[in-house]
Amino acid sequence: GENVEQHPSTLSVQEGDSAVIKCTYSDSASNYFPWYKQELGKGPQLIIDIRSNVGEKKDQRIAVTLNKTAKHFSLHITETQPEDSAVYFCAASRRNYQLIWGAGTKLIIKP
Amino acid sequence: GAGVSQSPSNKVTEKGKDVELRCDPISGHTALYWYRQSLGQGLEFLIYFQGNSAPDKSGLPSDRFSAERTGGSVSTLTIQRTQQEDSAVYLCASTPGLAGTDTQYFGPGTRLTVL
Numbered sequence: 001g002e003n004v005e006q007h008p009s010t011l012s013v014q015e016g017d018s019a020v021i022k023c024t025y026s027d028s029a030s031n032y033f034p035w036y037k038q039e040l041g042k043g044p045q046l047i048i049d050i051r052s053n054v055g056e057k058k059d060q061r062i063a064v065t066l067n068k069t070a071k072h073f074s075l076h077i078t079e080t081q082p083e084d085s086a087v088y089f090c091a092a093s094r095r096n097y098q099l100i101w102g103a104g105t106k107l108i109i110k111p
Numbered sequence: 112g113a114g115v116s117q118s119p120s121n122k123v124t125e126k127g128k129d130v131e132l133r134c135d136p137i138s139g140h141t142a143l144y145w146y147r148q149s150l151g152q153g154l155e156f157l158i159y160f161q162g163n164s165a166p167d168k169s170g171l172p173s174d175r176f177s178a179e180r181t182g183g184s185v186s187t188l189t190i191q192r193t194q195q196e197d198s199a200v201y202l203c204a205s206t207p208g209l210a211g212t213d214t215q216y217f218g219p220g221t222r223l224t225v226l
Contacts, residue, residue: 006153032211032212034214034215036215041219042217042219042220043115043202043204043217043218043219043220044154044202044215044217045217046214046215049214089153089154091154093210093211093212094211095211096209096211096212097142097159097161097166097167097209097210097211098156098159098167098210098211099154099156099210099211099215100156101153101154101155102153103152103153104151104152104153
């Protein structure tokens with residue numbers, strides 16, 4: 001069935017450096033790709049999303065890129081800060097009412 | 112404004128007992144989703160509601176799991192005869208549209224532990 005693979009499972013970066021998380025999806029019909037951030041003890045929260053008619057989207061220090069041909073999309077966080085430490089999930093739409101989720105990336109920002 | 116709330120926040124039960132988990136979505140959100148999140152894992156889709164109807168129940172792991180939604184608002188997820196493998200965090204999310212095109216707003220989850 002459809003799946004989303006997410007790498008790496010854990011990412012440790014120095015404060016101020018950039019972090020990149022990558023996802024690959026299998027359903028060629030997917031057209032919506034959100035990224036969610038989950039802090040300890042909380043539910044996930046949307047941080048950025050991209051649709052299939054766009055190749056890149058930026059929001060301050062966060063950007064997402066999409067390569068539909070290769071079925072890859074990536075999250076880029078620049079100038080990382082301690083508050084960026086969390087688990088990040090990518091997802092891809094399945095039909096118009098469901099998301100298939102990656103397994104998550106634990107991002108650790110080292111001071 | 113008020114977000115999605117879930118109760119209880121934690122539930123410890125004995126194997127074989129029934130449990131009910133509650134979700135209060137954001138007012139006016141027509142779609143409501145239940146997910147299961149095992150330790151260190153991604154989100155596993157269980158069921159979603161459009162209004163009071165559940166068009167897709169395919170994610171429910173077994174017939175011990177059921178859910179209902181009343182008045183287009185509150186939803187209850189019931190697990191009968193709980194097993195240890197049911198231990199997980201159960202998340203609820205509501206959406207103004209549908210998850211495949213719109214933002215999902217999550218509650219804090221219910222952590223279920225089956226002894």
